Amino acid sequence: xxxxxxxxxxxxxxxxxxxxxxxxxxxxxxxxxxxxxxxxxxxxxxxxxxxxxxxxxxxxxxxxxxxxxxxxxxxxxxxxxxxxxxxxxxxxxxxxxxxxxxxxxxxxxxxxxxxxxxxxxxxx
Amino acid sequence: xxxxxxxxxxxxxxxxxxxxxxxxxxxxxxxxxxxxxxxxxxxxxxxxxxxxxxxxxxxxxxxxxxxxxxxxxxxxxxxxxxxxxxxxxxxxxxxxxxxxxxxxxxxxxxxxxxxxxxxxxxxxxxxxxxxxxxxxxxxxxxxxxxxxxxxxxxxxxxxxxxxxxxxxxxxxxxxxxxxxxxxxxxxxxxxxxxxxxxxxxxxxxxxxxxxxxxxxxxxxxxxxxxxxxxxxxxxxxxxxxxxxxxxxxxxxxxxxxxxxxxxxxxxxxxxxxxxxxxxxxxxxxxxxxxxxxxxxxxxxxxxxxxxxxxxxxxxxxxxx
Numbered sequence: 001x002x003x004x005x006x007x008x009x010x011x012x013x014x015x016x017x018x019x020x021x022x023x024x025x026x027x028x029x030x031x032x033x034x035x036x037x038x039x040x041x042x043x044x045x046x047x048x049x050x051x052x053x054x055x056x057x058x059x060x061x062x063x064x065x066x067x068x069x070x071x072x073x074x075x076x077x078x079x080x081x082x083x084x085x086x087x088x089x090x091x092x093x094x095x096x097x098x099x100x101x102x103x104x105x106x107x108x109x110x111x112x113x114x115x116x117x118x119x120x121x122x123x124x
Numbered sequence: 125x126x127x128x129x130x131x132x133x134x135x136x137x138x139x140x141x142x143x144x145x146x147x148x149x150x151x152x153x154x155x156x157x158x159x160x161x162x163x164x165x166x167x168x169x170x171x172x173x174x175x176x177x178x179x180x181x182x183x184x185x186x187x188x189x190x191x192x193x194x195x196x197x198x199x200x201x202x203x204x205x206x207x208x209x210x211x212x213x214x215x216x217x218x219x220x221x222x223x224x225x226x227x228x229x230x231x232x233x234x235x236x237x238x239x240x241x242x243x244x245x246x247x248x249x250x251x252x253x254x255x256x257x258x259x260x261x262x263x264x265x266x267x268x269x270x271x272x273x274x275x276x277x278x279x280x281x282x283x284x285x286x287x288x289x290x291x292x293x294x295x296x297x298x299x300x301x302x303x304x305x306x307x308x309x310x311x312x313x314x315x316x317x318x319x320x321x322x323x324x325x326x327x328x329x330x331x332x333x334x335x336x337x338x339x340x341x342x343x344x345x346x347x348x349x350x351x352x353x354x355x356x357x358x359x360x361x362x363x364x365x366x367x368x369x370x371x372x373x374x375x376x377x378x379x380x381x382x383x384x385x386x387x388x389x390x391x392x393x394x395x396x397x398x399x400x401x402x403x404x405x406x407x408x409x410x411x412x413x414x415x416x417x418x419x420x421x422x423x424x425x426x427x428x429x430x431x432x433x434x435x436x437x438x439x440x441x442x443x444x
Contacts, residue, residue, distance in 0.1 A: 002222035010227055015217035019210050026206040055235065056228030061255035062337065063247050063408070071230075073255065075239045080260045080267075083342060087271045091278030094435050098285040101439070106165070117182060118175070 010051040017044035031100045031110045035093060042089040046082045053078030251405035251414030252335040261340075261417045261424075265388045272384065272424055275431045276377055286438045307360065316358030323351035331425035335414045341421040345428025352433045361441065373430050380423040387416050387423075 005012060017040060024037025053075040061076040100110065107115050134140055144150050153159070225232045242259050252258030260268050327348035334340030356364045394401045406413030 001219065002224075004224060004226050005218065005222035007226045008221050008224055011221045011224060012218055015221055016214060019214040019217065022213065023206065023210040026210065027203065051227055052232075052234055054228055055230050055232075058230075060338070061243060063253045063255065068244055068247060070240045070243050073243050075235050076242055076255045076259055077239050078234070079256045080264065083256075083260060084267065084271055087342060088274060091274050094278055094282050097439065098282045102285055114179070114182060118178070121178065 008051075010054075011048055014044045014048035014051060017041075017047065029111050029113055031103070031112060032097075034112075035096050035100070038096070039089065039093060042085065046085055049078040049082050049085070247408055250417065251408055252417050253408050253414075254335055254337065254340075257335045257340050257417060257421070258414070261335075261420045262415075265420065266392075268420070268424065269381075269384055269388060272381060272427045275427060276381060279373075279377070279431050279434050282435060282438050288441070309358070312358045316354050320351050320355045320358075323354065324348060327351060327425075327429070331421055332411065332418070334421040335417045336409065336411070341424025342428055344421075345425040346432055348425065348429040349432025349436075352429065353436045356433075356436070368433060373434055376426050376430050380426040384420055384423040387419055391416060 021037045021040030021042075021044060024040065025034055028034050028037060055074045058072060058074045061073040061079070103115060104110060107118055109115060129137075145152070242255055242263065246255045246258045247253065250258035250262040252262065327344045327346075327350075330339035330344030330347055331341055332344075334344065352364070352368065391401055391403070393399070401415075403415045405415050408414070412418070
């Protein structure tokens with residue numbers, strides 16, 4: 001066990017959130033709840049990236065009064081990566097929800113076991 | 125339409141085919157490729173009864189955990205294995221975290237020369253006061269272009285999946301669902317009358333100040349989309365149809381993405397060939413500064429606002 005677990009409590013929380021989302025994926029049968037679990041995993045990744053970019057005692061990377069010293073600002077790259085992640089997660093969530101709606105319209109259930117049993121019976 | 129040539133001759137030219145392709149008036153596959161019409165998915169009465177029977181059999185025999193010992197054992201094993209796996213994963217990840225460098229330390233390996241370059245030279249090279257905006261819309265603009273396209277493709281897919289057919293049989297079910305929604309709610313309308321202009325103005329402010337303050341196309345576009353959704357909920361589809369239809373969505377997204385692509389291609393072309401770019405960077409801190417970033421922010425904002433609104437409309441009604 002390393003020495004930094006208590007100092008890195010933000011990253012530890014991100015990891016726990018990730019595992020909570022993953023457990024949701026494994027244990028829930030309802031498709032909507034699975035999508036919620038995937039979104040929790042997304043949020044965990046954003047939290048982890050934000051923690052990665054943080055540097056103690058420095059401010060947001062917006063130039064104020066012409067100060068352009070590296071010592072003045074936090075790391076701007078993880079912020080950009082979080083932005084990318086949010087956009088992709090919005091798109092993927094919308095796609096998954098619309099596919100779920102189509103499945104519901106055809107099978108009138110959100111239970112994944114039931115849908116797959118029905119699919120096997122139909123020979124697909 | 126050309127008047128110099130007769131109609132038949134004009135139809136053979138390349139220009140005619142190009143404009144026909146652009147307007148989409150002719151399906152390129154129709155008549156060229158062998159195809160048969162897709163059968164309407166229908167559920168016969170017997171099949172439906174069969175499904176009900178299946179469902180009951182599933183409930184009574186397979187899900188009947190009191191009598192089916194095998195399935196009970198499997199469920200318990202599955203749950204146990206899943207929980208054990210997740211606990212193991214959590215332990216592994218926490219063990220890794222304990223060896224990561226300290227949060228907030230300046231000498232982490234992530235803080236290398238790349239962010240240092242963005243901070244030290246960003247203002248001179250991009251003209252944007254907000255370093256993050258300067259990074260994602262200038263140094264990494266192709267990445268953001270890809271993101272806008274991801275949103276566009278997602279919207280197109282949702283449109284394909286959920287677009288309700290006019291006079292289709294799916295319409296009736298949805299009509300029934302919508303009976304219970306509030307219509308002409310006085311409180312909602314009064315609230316929306318006050319809030320929608322403020323929300324829209326705030327969204328426009330966020331988009332236009334993307335290079336000066338926190339914000340930018342993505343967040344501002346999301347705020348504008350939220351304002352549109354509130355307006356739709358308060359006043360219904362009849363009012364929003366005047367403002368926003370499928371055609372508007374098509375043209376706004378298309379022109380925003382094309383403008384983004386052309387503007388950025390210009391700056392990449394000049395930059396890669398060491399040509400002088402004629403776009404002035406302006407005075408940092410002014411609204412008309414930082415070269416192309418303002419234009420790109422507006423493009424991204426339009427795409428995001430349209431996407432958010434279209435998602436909502438598709439999920440609610442399936443049609444504009």
